[in-house]
Amino acid sequence: MIDYPTVERALRSADPEALPEAVRAVLLGMGIDGVQVHLADYALRVLAPVGGPAPAGTLPIHASAEGKAFASQLAQFQQQADGTVIVTVPVTVRGDRHGTLTARLPVVGGDDAGDGNDGGDDGGNSGRVTGGGDVSGTDVEALQAIAQLLGHEIVVAERDTDRYQQARRASRLTLAAETQWQLLPGRASRRREYALGAQLEPAYAIRGDGYDWAVTGTDLTLTVINGMGEGTTAALLTSLAVNALRNARRAGIGLADQAALADQAVYAQHRGDLYVSALLLSFEYDTGVVSVVDAGSPQMWLRRGRTTERIAVEPQLPLGMFEETAYEVQRFQLEPGDRLVIISDGAHAALSPVGEVYGTVALHRGIVASGLLPAEDVPTAILREVAGHRSADADDDAVVVCVDWYGRPGS
Numbered sequence: 001m002i003d004y005p006t007v008e009r010a011l012r013s014a015d016p017e018a019l020p021e022a023v024r025a026v027l028l029g030m031g032i033d034g035v036q037v038h039l040a041d042y043a044l045r046v047l048a049p050v051g052g053p054a055p056a057g058t059l060p061i062h063a064s065a066e067g068k069a070f071a072s073q074l075a076q077f078q079q080q081a082d083g084t085v086i087v088t089v090p091v092t093v094r095g096d097r098h099g100t101l102t103a104r105l106p107v108v109g110g111d112d113a114g115d116g117n118d119g120g121d122d123g124g125n126s127g128r129v130t131g132g133g134d135v136s137g138t139d140v141e142a143l144q145a146i147a148q149l150l151g152h153e154i155v156v157a158e159r160d161t162d163r164y165q166q167a168r169r170a171s172r173l174t175l176a177a178e179t180q181w182q183l184l185p186g187r188a189s190r191r192r193e194y195a196l197g198a199q200l201e202p203a204y205a206i207r208g209d210g211y212d213w214a215v216t217g218t219d220l221t222l223t224v225i226n227g228m229g230e231g232t233t234a235a236l237l238t239s240l241a242v243n244a245l246r247n248a249r250r251a252g253i254g255l256a257d258q259a260a261l262a263d264q265a266v267y268a269q270h271r272g273d274l275y276v277s278a279l280l281l282s283f284e285y286d287t288g289v290v291s292v293v294d295a296g297s298p299q300m301w302l303r304r305g306r307t308t309e310r311i312a313v314e315p316q317l318p319l320g321m322f323e324e325t326a327y328e329v330q331r332f333q334l335e336p337g338d339r340l341v342i343i344s345d346g347a348h349a350a351l352s353p354v355g356e357v358y359g360t361v362a363l364h365r366g367i368v369a370s371g372l373l374p375a376e377d378v379p380t381a382i383l384r385e386v387a388g389h390r391s392a393d394a395d396d397d398a399v400v401v402c403v404d405w406y407g408r409p410g411s
Contacts, residue, residue: 002030002142011149016157020051023150027103032139034086034104037150038066040097041170042181043203044380047099050167058170066100071377073097075140083107085135089144093151095190097376101147105135170204176235177206183239185213188376193285193408194220197376198401201346201383208234208276209344209399212242214249220283221249224298224342224401228274228318241266241276241319255282259293259319259327266320275320279342285408288334293327295319297345298399301367304338308367310360311340336407341367341378346398350390358389378402 007026014022024035038047038059046058047066061067069076069088078086088102154164173181180200189196196213200206208227213220223245227237244265248258259280266276277296284290292300296318300311313330334340343363350358362385370381379400386398 001136002027002032002139002146004142004145006030007142007146008149011146011153014153016159017161017163019150019153019157023101023146024051032103032105034084034102036102037091037099038070038102039091039099039154039164039167040070041168041203042173042177043170043201044187044199046170048167048170050099050164066102069100070097073374075144077135080104087135087140087143089140089147091147091151091154093148093155093186095195095376096186096188098151098154101143101150103143105139105143108134108136172204174205174231176232177204179232179235179239180206180210183210183212183242185211189213189215190376191215193406194283195375195404195406196220196222196401197374197379198399199379199383200397200399201387202397206235206397207231208238209346209397210238210242211399211401212245214246218285220285221255222281222283222342222401222403224279224344224399226277226297226344226346226399228276233274237266237270237274237276240269241278245278245280254329255280255291255293256327256329259295260325263295263317263319263321263325263327264323267323270320272321272323275318277318277345283334283403283405288336288338288405288407289331290334290340291329291331293329295327299343299345299348299363301341301343301363302334302338303341303367303371304335308364334405334407336405338405339367339371339375339378340403340405341382342399342401342403343382344397344399346396347383347386347400350386350396350398352389356389358386362389375402375404 010022010026020037027035037050039050040047046060048058059066061070065076065078066088069090073090076088084104084106087105088100091099091101158164187198198211200209210225212223225238227234241262244262245258248261279298280293282291292313294313295316302311316327317325348363366382366385370378373381379402382400
């Protein structure tokens with residue numbers, strides 16, 4: 001049986017770069033072998049192993065049991081010929097999916113199967129595996145708790161070590177992409193009022209596109225942003241704008257003044273030669289009212305029930321185009337069950353090899369087609385459709401952000 005407190009002590013006392021080895025060693029001491037940690041790459045295409053005596057190569061997210069656990073956020077069970085079961089659980093922190101944790105668990109008799117755990121490729125559910133016995137529900141629950149703790153420890157450890165970020169690289173990042181990924185808050189966030197997912201492409205060569213978010217007890221603030229230019233010029237411009245917006249937000253300043261101060265910061269640096277397109281939003285948990293400042297090109301699409309339509313708000317000047325631009329807040333209403341999809345011009349203006357714009361019809365179709373996916377998977381699905389449309393030598397980057405709105409119960 002897995003003793004969670006012992007594993008917790010081992011992880012919390014381990015060196016930052018040695019978390020996979022720590023969890024592997026302590027579980028092995030409890031008779032649990034086959035422990036493996038995988039982390040998702042930046043493009044969300046493969047899971048890369050971290051450590052282990054002889055780690056295998058990467059696993060495709062869309063064609064492996066580990067990938068299914070990562071994508072579905074449910075435990076997956078694989079019956080082995082020796083009577084054991086390989087169990088894979090997601091490593092996730094507050095909705096942000098990092099990877100998976102796998103262990104080989106013994107089969108137990110009786111009705112000790114884990115209630116509430118979902119089965120995987122071999123057809124099992126609730127800890128049961130077709131053609132075999134049951135794994136201990138207590139052990140599965142402990143493994144899930146360990147995976148959650150491991151995720152938190154990895155997030156903290158990344159302050160001190162490069163190991164986990166190196167593991168996520170299926171290829172080398174450009175300097176601009178390195179700058180952008182370090183600026184981002186994560187790829188997903190989830191709480192009772194909303195679920196949020198975001199993704200950038202091309203993941204290993206992203207330039208000026210980006211996003212940022214922050215939460216309080218009353219609201220969610222979200223920014224989708226696109227710095228003008230190429231390479232590190234665009235990345236540094238976006239970094240300047242994001243940090244200016246964060247500085248204003250953390251000072252308790254309202255949305256319009258956040259935009260105005262960021263506008264001043266970008267203009268002071270570049271005198272209008274370079275500027276930033278941005279969409280600033282603030283979601284009120286209690287009311288579902290969304291305040292918005294549209295300072296550029298990102299589009300907003302609302303899916304409500306079976307209806308999907310673009311939200312049109314009054315466009316205003318990009319940040320830094322002119323000196324001391326004044327911005328105004330506009331508002332619209334979300335209802336529980338609504339889905340808001342935000343798409344940068346790198347997606348909606350993508351050109352095919354024959355020069356056809358991806359456009360609103362294709363966007364509408366992509367949003368509808370991804371309607372059953374969780375918010376975390378929607379950006380990747382839409383960007384995959386855009387990639388299939390655009391020219392192979394296209395040089396623009398793109399960002400998609402999806403927000404599923406639940407609201408605050410009883411409001």
